[in-house]
Amino acid sequence: MRTTGSVPVSLAEIARIAGVGRAAVSNWRRRHDSFPIRIGGTDVSPQFSLAEVERWLRNNGKLDSIAGRELLWPRFEALGSRNDSGLAIAEAAHRMRAPRARISQAELTAEARRLTDEAAKLGRSEGARATFEFLLQRWLETHVRQLSTTPPPLAALMARIALGVRVGGHDEELTALDPACGTGHLAAAAVQECGDRSLTLLACERDPALAALASARLAFVGDGHDVRTEIAAADALREDPFTGARADIVLCNPPFNERDWGYEELATDQRWAHGLPPRTEPELAWVQHVLAHLKPGGAGVVVLPPAVASRKAGRRIRGSLLRTGALRAVVALPPGSAQPHSVRLQLWVLRAASDDPGAVPPGQDALLVDATRFARAGTREPGPHWESLQSFVLSALQALDRPDADLPDGAARVPLLDLLDDEVDVTPGRYTPAGTEPSGLELAAAWRDLETVLTGLARRARRLSELGFATGGPQTTVGVGDLVKAGAVSLRAGQQPLDGAAAPGSAFVPLLTVADLVSDGTPSGSVAAGSAPVIAERGDVVVAGVVRAFRAWVHEGPPTALGPQLYALRVDPAKLDARFLAGCLSAPSNGRQAGTHASSSSRVDIRRLQVLQLPLGEQSAYARAFRDLGAFEALLAHAGGTGKGLVSDVADLLAAGGLDG
Template sequence: MSETSPTVAAAEIARLAGVTRATVSNWRRRHTDFPAPASGGTETRPVFDLGEVQEWLRGHGVQSADSPVQRLRSLLRSEVDPETVPALMGQIGDDSSPVHSAVSAAIGAVGIKQTLDVLAERGLDAVPSTGVYPTDSPVAALMADLLAASAAPPPSSVLDPACGSGTLLIEAARIGATTLAGQDSLPVQAARTATLLRSELPAVSVDIRTGDSLLADAFPGDKFDAVMANPPYAQRDWGADRLALDLRWEYSVPPRGESELAWVQHAISHLHPGGTAAVLLPPAVASRTSGRRIRMELVRAGALRAVVALPPGASTPRQIGLQIWILRRPDRATADDSILFADAARLPNRGDTQPDWQVLADRLTGSWRSFDHGDTEAATVADLTAVVRVTDILDDDVDLTPARRVRAAVDTGSVASSAHAAVALLGEHLAELRDTAVTLEVWPAGSGTSLRTATVSDLERGGAVRIVSTPTEPAGSDAPARPVLSARDILSGRGPTGLSGPGVQVSAELIREGDVLVSRFRDDHGAAQGARVAEGDDVGAVPGAGVIVFRTDPDRMDPWFFAGFVGSPDNSAAMVGATTIRLDPSRLRIPNVHPADQKPYAEAFRRLHRLRVAAVQTADAAQRAADLIGTGLTSGALEPPVKEE
């Protein structure tokens, strides 16, 4: 600890005075008597003596918002090294120094938990935490409630191998656990959790240890009634090479890119036979190709009992819908023959980004309770849950995404009206298709004269066209979710069907109105590559893999003219490759035509595009109508028409 006086930054002065940082900046410019910066800061982030600031605020009639918490923050920043915070947490109650006294005062003002949060802020300074997210309290409570609703007896002992701030272990105590164990790789988090649990739960046995649970398991060989975990996501250095022969990998060795499935097997390894684990995971774990073998073995062995998909926004990171995997260490030779899938994405919400947690928790725990007690009929809830046989899951992909498994139950009262509405919509699309086709009936014969062309490379040099660079990088945890347009979307004539998410490789360049979008690959039938001009839902989307974006100078090159000739047979030379046929955009050839003469061609290509879109929409409407009528006939909601004699 330092012998210097406590210092505060501009942000802390703003909190003291109850103003904005901009106001503090104005004070510094307008008042010559404002305290001069103290040593220890930088030119861009100066610090000031706390006592001088408080005196200045009083002298200028500014009511200080000073509080025990604010004083503690100031002392921590000026006098406490982040590495010493874990020891400070273990010395609560000791008033031998000003910092210790400030800790005691803060506890008296706001309680132990909030004080530990303030201490942790300092302890976590400059600590990288990529892939680590706090467990939101409602999600932690739901995970605990799912454990409590299991057919197994309520857990007495619970382990959290990535305990963070202790949220999950607090919930474990709420449902009756009397022995709590945890481990975290960060000393400040381990100390924070241990101090909190011992203060809040004096009657509970608490054992919190420091270390990386995968690389240095602090509880080797120990078994627990339950495990709750929100492990780090997408770890690159989790120890794949060093742990290749680890005995925890009962369900196959996790590949380097499957750190989450290493955590899943770590959780199972610490369960008593029949014990249950609830693990919070990102949705990609349910479907990634590299994890197929482990998913298959988990399903075959009966170790995976349920997959619960939470709606996006339910927990951090809020851009994706996380999943709760419920696992059980098999305690008998015969594995269970079904798995429960729950998709909570369409449950009612309160009108903001959060779901109605009371409704969500009641429905999910009720369904899981019924399933785990053997009542599969009661566990199946229309449009929410599905009980799926293991034999139906063990296909080539072993995709455990709940949305693929949950199907809405047939509502005989609405099938007939839905079918009639689908037939009416089909009629509208057929009429639109006929109207579009009418505009294409008359085509004057051409002269047969070949048009002089130039390559896109030449047009780029002349400034008429530009190939937009779309380098990708992983999206950050706070990046907004955006629609992603794929090459297949272009080939099928549909709008963007993908969605970006944290960690996903995306381009920072978004699609603009008027951009020419081209698929780099041929379609499945070997036809020319698809191309269209961006409009509607395309605008603002992220160009996905296999999408080339051209941006034309509209005064020299009409985008529809350019898009139409991209698919010309003359451009077959731009397609390269033997097995995978792809487009070399620089080799495309576009006619040299005066801008005024491009307009008729552009209009014609636009009409052809509308015809293709109308055809796709009509086909989709026909499929929808046929499916509804078929469902109605097989469920008894509809009867076949009787032909009158």
């Protein structure tokens, strides 16, 4: 059994506990002989005893107000597997609400039970819901590569769609179902969007740890709402715990591309009203599962990969869904809307036939909505422009049962005769114009955005133009190689990740390569942390050592593995300012002098790159100037992209005629 004293923490975790930057912790370690000694890890990524670190921080007055929760997390992480820590967090949440409750004592170790007691006590003093959400978020971040969650904005959009599309008016009592609930994002959105109405919430999750966390989350979300919740830990396809239950709305983000979904044992299942899903089409099994649980007139919204709309194996089922009016609309989402973030996922909007004689009968068309244009172009921010996306999609779906209503650009009402061909392809992009004209509001917003950027650009330009430069002789410089010898920086060269499958429970980190820098600068892959020889941490200076992509910057994102020809420099904050170092290294003249330039793929000798030799106190002024210059460059690129887009849009509008005055 692992005790508190043997729980290891990294420098980054110590920084979070103390509420400071990682560089400050490195500085403490160098300046204070009393700082705890390393108990594990490597020279580059050392690990320390949590108990010793806590004692040292308290003795030196360096504990931040958030330390209570931060001190808890490493101990939860040290419990072992993902399931052990997840079940312990769920148990702690229930005990925060009911001190004497113990829902899973038999499944927890003695250390886990002690930890849940401490977490429950802390939650009751510092806020139960905030403490639980903190622990849950850290758990999700740690296991992000093993889990698929539904972002809250997407979950809210799905709940609003389902409530708007269903036939049944404004009933005071509703039933909602999520058959693959994960940690409860969609179920929580259903509670929030149903407002004051009485809600029976049914949810199912085959992973016991996720089901326990969903139960804990929904207990908090349900406070202040009239909600009755029932969560089952089971495989909804193989062992449906809610057989015969019918819901007003069903929300589902099912697992993708699973071949072992129960094809053989479920061949004669009554849910396959539109045909037995092929072994390679598990997503269509989930679609029919959703339909089987809808009340007459009820609506379901399912997140699906785009291939489901066009794969040959599923065309017969897609045709049946269209002919019966079960598939009412398909919405193509922009990349980044949910995991996997590189894929343009789709929302399939389903509705069961209504038994109300006055209800709108199934039409002879389907509504296809292409919302992919709401991606954040040219930015690393995750997710689309949610507010604009939600407004557009909800506006388009308002016309679902109104054949004469006008549709916004990007939405099309497609006759079934056009869809029921040899392919039965319901991909929205095939039926909506590739380049839709911007609306007046969108065009006005783009002009305002450009005006704001140009104002910021002018302000930065004035500041940079006021910089004065001495006309004397050149300043003394020192090479990176000499800085390494002097101990001012440590240099690590990125490498190809080690081959082999990741161990169960391994944490994954993004992988950045030179090819990524040449495209958009965003890591395109991920690797198990243990297989990555070099990982850049926040505050490291990263240098691309190849002529075609030469640049240097201070890494500010999550821990990231570096591929070949990328280098990580970690500075001694008592000798060097990281932004000063990155600014000096990124100068084009540096790349020209240190590179061979035999071809665009030539390497840059990192150790030959030159850095101004200045006292630490004088480096900050240069660091600020380099930061302003970088911001100026980013604004310039933004202005160029926005301006080009406006030129293109306005030119198309002019060529189409209709100039007013």
